[in-house]
Every structure is written in structure tokens, then in C-alpha cells.
Amino acid sequence: MRMIINVNKNNYYLHFLLFLVNLYEILLIMKLLLKYFLILLNFLLLISYSYSKEELNIYSARQEVLMRPLLDLFENKFNIKINMISAKANQLINRILQEGDFTKADLLLTTDVGRLHLAKEKNIFQKIDSTSLINLIPKNYRDEENYWFGVSLRARIIVYDSNKVNESSLKGYLDLANSKWTDNILVRSSSNVYNQSLISAMTINYGESEVKKFLEKFINNFARKPSGGDRDQIRAVASGEGDIALVNSYYFLKMKNQDEGEKIKHVLGYFPQDSIMKTHINISGVGVIKNSKNKKNAIKFIEFLVSNEAQKIYAEINYEYPIRKNIMLNNFMQKYNNFEKDDINLSDLAKQNKKSIMLMDIAGWQ
Numbered sequence: 001m002r003m004i005i006n007v008n009k010n011n012y013y014l015h016f017l018l019f020l021v022n023l024y025e026i027l028l029i030m031k032l033l034l035k036y037f038l039i040l041l042n043f044l045l046l047i048s049y050s051y052s053k054e055e056l057n058i059y060s061a062r063q064e065v066l067m068r069p070l071l072d073l074f075e076n077k078f079n080i081k082i083n084m085i086s087a088k089a090n091q092l093i094n095r096i097l098q099e100g101d102f103t104k105a106d107l108l109l110t111t112d113v114g115r116l117h118l119a120k121e122k123n124i125f126q127k128i129d130s131t132s133l134i135n136l137i138p139k140n141y142r143d144e145e146n147y148w149f150g151v152s153l154r155a156r157i158i159v160y161d162s163n164k165v166n167e168s169s170l171k172g173y174l175d176l177a178n179s180k181w182t183d184n185i186l187v188r189s190s191s192n193v194y195n196q197s198l199i200s201a202m203t204i205n206y207g208e209s210e211v212k213k214f215l216e217k218f219i220n221n222f223a224r225k226p227s228g229g230d231r232d233q234i235r236a237v238a239s240g241e242g243d244i245a246l247v248n249s250y251y252f253l254k255m256k257n258q259d260e261g262e263k264i265k266h267v268l269g270y271f272p273q274d275s276i277m278k279t280h281i282n283i284s285g286v287g288v289i290k291n292s293k294n295k296k297n298a299i300k301f302i303e304f305l306v307s308n309e310a311q312k313i314y315a316e317i318n319y320e321y322p323i324r325k326n327i328m329l330n331n332f333m334q335k336y337n338n339f340e341k342d343d344i345n346l347s348d349l350a351k352q353n354k355k356s357i358m359l360m361d362i363a364g365w366q
């Protein structure tokens with residue numbers, strides 16, 4: 001009986017010993033697995049880090065929501081993450097100046113050539129050497145020293161109440177001074193850069209003395225004290241506050257294309273022109289910041305913006321005109337892209353900005 005108990009006891013120790021050996025082996029294997037797992041994890045982290053470190057910081061005068069489709073496309077295509085800050089162009093220029101060497105900004109995107117010129121004057125841009133940008137963007141829509149580049153076009157057009165105005169009575173910009181329009185023109189204030197650029201373009205085309213005479217009479221034709229944005233002028237024509245308004249094309253085209261309630265059915269667009277000046281064109285454009293830490297990606301982004309694909313999106317989502325010729329547009333945009341564009345050099349136009357502000361001020365355009 002005692003012997004049986006001893007044998008069982010030995011058996012029990014043997015089993016326990018075997019169990020300990022097995023446990024040790026299992027722990028060894030687990031340790032090895034853990035080691036390999038950590039190596040793999042490290043490797044994966046390294047890969048994802050090397051992908052995510054590619055970034056581009058854009059300070060934009062254009063709302064991010066309007067740029068999103070283009071930003072998404074760029075991010076997916078090049079695996080570069082875009083961070084965008086939106087504000088008014090002047091605020092962004094001041095911010096970049098204050099941030100100096102420490103700025104995160106790689107690009108400044110503006111919606112008027114006047115602001116691009118100002119950024120160049122304030123010395124926050126750097127020269128960009130890109131043959132493809134020079135080849136793709138017409139000369140009059142980029143800086144003569146390659147400090148900024150236009151990426152899309154917009155026209156400053158007349159919209160009119162077709163119940164009250166016959167298209168045949170509409171002519172070029174100078175005709176807006178005609179007394180036939182007394183108390184009937186709607187336009188936003190002279191502090192708006194789109195108006196300043198129009199006056200600059202008129203000064204180059206017609207000469208300063210002609211523009212001075214124009215401004216004096218033009219402001220007498222205002223239907224009301226200038227207020228609101230371009231969309232407000234279109235709504236005011238629709239509601240009968242005035243017969244005609246001066247507005248940027250993309251505001252009108254977007255409202256027209258989305259006019260399901262037919263609220264502006266009777267409001268039509270006219271592209272001003274006479275024998276001297278055709279329809280005034282402005283750009284949205286971009287420059288690379290002098291202290292950019294991602295210069296290569298910044299140039300890649302501008303080149304992307306003028307690619308066939310991006311130009312079509314720009315036009316069809318934002319209702320702007322491509323900066324390049326021969327971009328196939330949808331029917332709606334094609335219908336409104338059949339006009340003659342004033343072809344002055346926008347670098348020259350931008351230099352006139354201060355003088356234009358002064359002329360508008362002297363004339364009393366609020």
C-alpha cells in the first residue's frame with residue numbers, strides 16, 4: 001500500500017517537472033514571437049510615418065469647402081496631406097509677415113491678382129522655376145518674374161433684368177456712365193478688390209482721364225449706397241431694386257445653375273465689350289511662400305492645379321473658367337464661355353491698384 005502511494009507521488013513530481021519544462025518552452029516561444037511582433041510593428045510604424053510626414057500647408061483666401069474636391073484628389077494622388085487655413089487675403093498676408101521665418105505656410109491662394117501683387121511687394125513669395133507652369137499658363141496670367149501664377153479665370157460681367165432691359169442697350173463698361181442708367185446700377189463698395197481691379201483694367205484700356213470722367217458719372221447712376229457682396233447685387237436685380245449690376249461671373253453662374261425656384265429666371269448675364277475693351281478678366285492664383293519648408297510639394301500642387309483634370313473640376317464645381325485653353329467643359333459652362341476676354345497683362349493691372357483706389361475715392365464711390 002505504501003509503495004503504491006510512493007509510486008503515485010513520484011509520478012506526480014515527474015508530471016509537475018514536465019509541466020514546468022513545457023511552460024518554460026512556451027514562454028520562450030512567446031518571448032520570441034513578441035520580439036518578432038515588435039520588430040514588425042516598428043517596421044509598420046516607420047512606413048506609415050514616412051508616408052504621413054509629407055505635408056503641405058496652404059493659407060487660402062478661398063473657402064476650404066470650395067477647394068475640398070481638388071484637395072482630396074491631390075492628397076490621394078500624391079499621398080501628401082494638406083492643411084488649409086482660410087481667411088481674408090490681407091489677414092493671411094499679415095499673418096505670414098508676422099510669423100516670419102517660423103511660418104508654416106507653404107502657399108498663399110488668393111482670389112484676385114491685386115492680392116498676389118501685394119504679397120509679392122511685401123516680399124513673402126519666392127521665385128518659382130517651373131517650365132511646365134510657364135508652358136501651361138498664358139503669359140498675361142502669371143507674374144513676369146514668376147513670383148505668382150494664375151490658376152483659374154473669372155469675368156466681371158453685367159447682369160440685367162430682362163423684363164426691363166433689352167440686351168441691345170448693353171455695351172462696354174464705359175457705357176455704364178450713360179445717363180440712361182440713372183438710379184439703376186447696383187454694385188458693391190469701392191473697398192472691394194474686384195471693383196478696384198476692374199477700374200485698373202479700364203485705366204489701362206481707356207486711359208486715366210477717360211476713367212476719371214467715367215467714375216464721376218457712374219456713381220450718379222447707383223440705385224442705392226453700395227452694400228453687400230456680388231450675390232446681394234444679383235438678388236437686388238431680381239427683386240427690382242435696380243435694372244443692372246456688376247458682378248463676378250461665378251456667383252451669377254452658380255445661382256443660375258441652381259435656380260430651381262426660378263427666382264432669377266428673368267436675370268440674364270451680359271459680357272461687356274466695346275471697340276476698345278473686352279470683358280474684364282481676373283484670376284484666382286497662388287504663390288510659394290519665401291520661408292516654405294515644403295517647396296517641392298508646393299510646386300507640385302500648383303502644377304496639379306493647372307492639370308487637365310483639376311482645371312475641369314475648378315470650372316465645373318466652382319463655375320470659374322479654365323486658365324488653359326482647350327479644356328472640355330460641361331454644356332452649362334460652355335454656354336457661358338463664349339465671349340471675348342480683355343487680354344491685358346494682369347501684372348500691369350495689379351500695379352495700378354493704389355491709383356485705382358485713389359480715383360474711386362476722389363469720385364466718391366463709397
Ligand code: FE
Pocket residue numbers: 111248
Ligand atoms: Fe469672390
